[in-house]
Amino acid sequence: MENLDYARLQMAFTLGFHIIFACIGMVMPFFMIVAHRRWLKTKNPLYLKLTKAWLKGVAIFFVTGAVSGTALSFELGMLWPEFMKHAGPIIGMPFSLEGAAFFVEAIALGFYLYGWNRLPEKFHWFTGVIIGISGVASGILVVSANGWMNAPSGFDYVDGDFINIDPVKALLNPAWFTQALHMTLAAFVATSFAVAGIHAYQVLRGNHPQLHKEAFKIAAFFGGIAAILQPLSGDLSAKDVAERQPAKLAAMEAHYETEIGAPLFIGGVVDEENKEVNHKIEIPNALSFLAFGDFDAEVKGLNEFPEDEIPPVSIVHYAFQVMVGIGTLLMLSGLLFFISLKKKSWSNNRKYWWFFMLLAPLGFVALEAGWVVTEVGRQPWIIYQVMRTSEAVTPMPGMKFSFYMYVVVYITLAFTVTWLMKRQIKALNADTK
Amino acid sequence: MLYLVLFFTLFSFLLYVLLGGADFGAGIVELFSSRENKKINRDTIYKVMGPVWEANHIWLIILIVILWIAFPVYFNIIIIYLHIPLTLVLMGITMRGVAFIFRHYDAVKDKSQYLYNAMFRISSLITPIFLGMSFSALIGGKITLTSDYSQHSFQEIFMFPWTNIFSLLVGLFYAALCAFLASTLLIGESKGEIRQMYSRKSRIFTSVLVILGFLLIAYGYITEVAFIEDFITNPVSIGAVLLSGVLLIPLWRSIKKQNRIGSRYLAGLQVILILFAALYAHYPYIIITAQKEVNLLEGVAPESVITTLGISLIIGGLIILPGLFHLMKSFKMIKVFEKDAEEAGDH
Numbered sequence: 001m002e003n004l005d006y007a008r009l010q011m012a013f014t015l016g017f018h019i020i021f022a023c024i025g026m027v028m029p030f031f032m033i034v035a036h037r038r039w040l041k042t043k044n045p046l047y048l049k050l051t052k053a054w055l056k057g058v059a060i061f062f063v064t065g066a067v068s069g070t071a072l073s074f075e076l077g078m079l080w081p082e083f084m085k086h087a088g089p090i091i092g093m094p095f096s097l098e099g100a101a102f103f104v105e106a107i108a109l110g111f112y113l114y115g116w117n118r119l120p121e122k123f124h125w126f127t128g129v130i131i132g133i134s135g136v137a138s139g140i141l142v143v144s145a146n147g148w149m150n151a152p153s154g155f156d157y158v159d160g161d162f163i164n165i166d167p168v169k170a171l172l173n174p175a176w177f178t179q180a181l182h183m184t185l186a187a188f189v190a191t192s193f194a195v196a197g198i199h200a201y202q203v204l205r206g207n208h209p210q211l212h213k214e215a216f217k218i219a220a221f222f223g224g225i226a227a228i229l230q231p232l233s234g235d236l237s238a239k240d241v242a243e244r245q246p247a248k249l250a251a252m253e254a255h256y257e258t259e260i261g262a263p264l265f266i267g268g269v270v271d272e273e274n275k276e277v278n279h280k281i282e283i284p285n286a287l288s289f290l291a292f293g294d295f296d297a298e299v300k301g302l303n304e305f306p307e308d309e310i311p312p313v314s315i316v317h318y319a320f321q322v323m324v325g326i327g328t329l330l331m332l333s334g335l336l337f338f339i340s341l342k343k344k345s346w347s348n349n350r351k352y353w354w355f356f357m358l359l360a361p362l363g364f365v366a367l368e369a370g371w372v373v374t375e376v377g378r379q380p381w382i383i384y385q386v387m388r389t390s391e392a393v394t395p396m397p398g399m400k401f402s403f404y405m406y407v408v409v410y411i412t413l414a415f416t417v418t419w420l421m422k423r424q425i426k427a428l429n430a431d432t433k
Numbered sequence: 434m435l436y437l438v439l440f441f442t443l444f445s446f447l448l449y450v451l452l453g454g455a456d457f458g459a460g461i462v463e464l465f466s467s468r469e470n471k472k473i474n475r476d477t478i479y480k481v482m483g484p485v486w487e488a489n490h491i492w493l494i495i496l497i498v499i500l501w502i503a504f505p506v507y508f509n510i511i512i513i514y515l516h517i518p519l520t521l522v523l524m525g526i527t528m529r530g531v532a533f534i535f536r537h538y539d540a541v542k543d544k545s546q547y548l549y550n551a552m553f554r555i556s557s558l559i560t561p562i563f564l565g566m567s568f569s570a571l572i573g574g575k576i577t578l579t580s581d582y583s584q585h586s587f588q589e590i591f592m593f594p595w596t597n598i599f600s601l602l603v604g605l606f607y608a609a610l611c612a613f614l615a616s617t618l619l620i621g622e623s624k625g626e627i628r629q630m631y632s633r634k635s636r637i638f639t640s641v642l643v644i645l646g647f648l649l650i651a652y653g654y655i656t657e658v659a660f661i662e663d664f665i666t667n668p669v670s671i672g673a674v675l676l677s678g679v680l681l682i683p684l685w686r687s688i689k690k691q692n693r694i695g696s697r698y699l700a701g702l703q704v705i706l707i708l709f710a711a712l713y714a715h716y717p718y719i720i721i722t723a724q725k726e727v728n729l730l731e732g733v734a735p736e737s738v739i740t741t742l743g744i745s746l747i748i749g750g751l752i753i754l755p756g757l758f759h760l761m762k763s764f765k766m767i768k769v770f771e772k773d774a775e776e777a778g779d780h
């Protein structure tokens with residue numbers, strides 16, 4: 001592999017790592033403030049315990065998200081100096097606003113973490129709300145920068161120069177809304193199902209079931225709503241991609257031939273050499289409808305594009321299948337949860353808890369798969385149809401070593417954090433016995 | 434607007450040097466303490482720095498973001514040629530950040546605390562050294578700008594600019610500065626014997642700092658580092674350095690008397706004077722390479738970008754600064770307003 005490949009792997013690995021912690025840091029505060037509010041209202045010590053346990057979790061995740069994010073803000077420049085030289089000023093606006101949002105978040109976290117019994121109750125609770133809101137705001141802002149890479153706007157590209165720069169237009173690029181909506185929902189889905197799954201496991205183990213059932217309910221409630229909305233927002237995203245990035249859409253669906261009234265492929269094994277897809281299930285005309293809202297619309301196939309503008313097809317196709325498959329499953333699980341609120345007897349069934357425990361990792365799997373679709377599907381462009389990834393990469397040789405170093409450090413970190421969470425839960429259980 | 438953006442650039446640089454520095458310094462002070470004092474220090478800095486711990490480090494992010502938005506050409510050089518030392522800085526920041534939170538938030542307090550503590554102290558020392566080394570490469574005149582990398586060896590382009598004695602001295606100087614800032618700050622956060630301990634530490638680090646400063650200037654002068662030569666021959670810079678030298682006397686007295694607020698301001702003033710002297714001698718040519726000096730304002734982003742950035746910074750500042758101030762005040766980190774009895778009782 002070349003330097004470029006290692007740089008890409010490192011970017012993918014570090015972003016894939018950061019996003020997990022960022023999502024948890026974004027969503028957990030919402031669980032926390034719900035539990036905290038119930039404590040203030042009911043004065044049931046169970047809720048206080050839960051809030052404090054979650055809070056410790058948030059602190060650990062927040063810092064891991066923050067340090068990996070700090071590394072990322074350098075990495076964008078270190079790995080892609082040419083990209084940042086031109087794109088930096090154009091997409092600087094979301095990043096500078098994001099900086100402000102982080103600051104607000106960090107200040108609020110300072111108040112919240114250290115404010116127990118020192119600040120007025122209401123104000124203390126409210127700083128928790130601010131943590132949540134500013135976390136989501138910063139997530140939306142970075143995603144808008146990513147949207148700009150998919151739908152470059154707010155400048156004119158003349159003879160290799162970027163002129164007439166309009167940072168506001170770049171911030172509000174045509175992809176920002178669909179992507180930000182889909183990503184925010186994804187963060188809620190992924191984190192909520194993960195947290196719900198962990199508490200479901202605790203219920204199964206018989207550890208203080210009352211506490212863990214409450215925790216489960218709070219998390220599953222957020223997750224259920226987001227999971228039901230997710231496919232709708234995904235459909236919006238798909239229509240967007242169909243319109244602006246036809247090669248990405250064709251790769252997602254592994255369509256080589258241009259067709260009118262194109263069928264939707266489910267599953268299938270991509271044969272990139274012979275340009276065909278085997279063992280697939282076809283739903284006639286469905287793709288044309290999903291992508292353009294018209295059963296007879298024309299969908300461009302990959303053969304339509306020059307050889308050097310086609311993204312890696314199989315990775316994008318499989319990742320897309322994984323995301324949509326999990327999305328459908330989680331939507332059904334969300335419905336199941338809301339029905340179970342009415343049918344109380346279900347929650348006495350161990351199968352119910354087993355089911356939710358097994359769902360725990362799936363949201364994050366879908367989230368990573370979705371990013372693979374977006375990012376790999378954009379290749380070979382770093383800025384869609386303006387700059388190629390290979391033109392942006394750092395001239396420094398030896399990216400291999402940098403990549404392996406990040407892998408070792410981050411994997412160690414991931415294990416440590418998991419181990420700490422286990423201790424956290426153990427302590428919570430011991431405490432409540 | 435450009436001047437506003439420049440102001441924010443310097444402002445975040447200064448705050449990172451001061452606040453981030455004091456943060457690193459707290460770890461360094463702990464590293465060089467007796468066992469018993471290590472424990473005391475651990476609890477003190479949790480109390481004092483905990484709430485602003487996150488915020489202190491965001492100044493670095495703000496600085497980087499401003500640089501890449503407003504000064505893309507300049508940023509491009511930093512980020513290509515300093516890839517390796519900056520990666521080391523990032524690793525240090527990562528280690529330090531997680532170690533700090535692990536040691537205070539691990540639900541079980543057992544042997545792993547040793548590991549967290551060791552990680553925290555060592556990365557607190559190493560990170561500012563690498564930061565100083567990165568900075569030194571920018572002013573050291575050893576970077577070779579090129580567009581044809583195959584003409585040069587890897588070491589020549591990516592290693593030599595920051596692996597030399599001058600860089601090491603700058604790195605050590607910044608680490609000592611951090612320790613000095615932290616111990617001076619902590620005088621005001623402690624009582625009785627502990628305060629005496631910090632006062633002693635503060636005096637030790639002041640001495641180390643002055644010695645390293647002299648070494649640095651002497652070495653730079655002998656080996657003809659352009660930056661140091663300019664620095665010495667510029668009357669305003671020399672004036673600032675002399676003033677900081679004179680102010681060492683009241684600073685020393687104030688530390689010795691364990692004056693809480695005075696020491697703090699005098700320490701901050703020292704840093705500002707030294708930074709001012711260093712930057713003034715060279716502004717706006719802040720990167721000095723082997724071939725030429727790079728003007729910060731060369732290749733500055735277009736007007737429209739600077740304007741929106743300036744507006745974002747004003748809005749951001751209006752939201753953030755009062756919040757930050759309130760945070761510090763709520764947790765009694767700003768003692769300016771309390772002319773409390775204790776203070777009076779000390780004299």
Ligand code: HDD
Nearest residue numbers: 179183186189231234237238324327328366367370371374
């Ligand atoms: C919990 C995670 C999750 C789930 C359940 C889904 N997605 Fe998704 N998807 C993401 C998480 C995600 C993501 C990681 O958040 C992405 C990557 C970039 C983005 O904006 O969101 C994404 C991107 C993404 C894109 C590409 C957007 C682009 O490149 O601009 C499309 C077309 C879809 N999704 C469609 C769907 C559909 C039709 C789903 C139906 C069930 C679905 N997603 C479920």
Ligand code: HEM
Nearest residue numbers: 021022025026061062065066069070072073102135139142
């Ligand atoms: C879609 C992708 C991303 C999302 C949703 C996201 C979101 C977040 C969130 C919510 C945080 C706060 C930390 C926490 O609460 O745990 C965070 C931290 C951070 N992120 Fe990201 N991020 C993304 C990608 C990036 C990228 C590409 C960069 C770099 C340019 C970046 C830079 C940072 C920085 C610097 C921090 C640390 C701020 C702090 O100290 O609080 N993020 N990110």
Ligand code: HEM
Nearest residue numbers: 008011012015016019142145146371372375376381382389
């Ligand atoms: C946090 C969620 C994200 C994940 C998991 C992710 C994933 C990836 C992956 C898999 C690649 C490699 C693609 C390839 O080379 O084949 C990549 C590349 C890249 N991503 Fe993302 N991405 C995320 C968000 C973002 C955001 C928010 C930005 C920018 C603001 C961004 C900027 C980039 C850049 C600059 C590259 C390298 C150039 C390229 O390969 O196109 N990413 N990312």
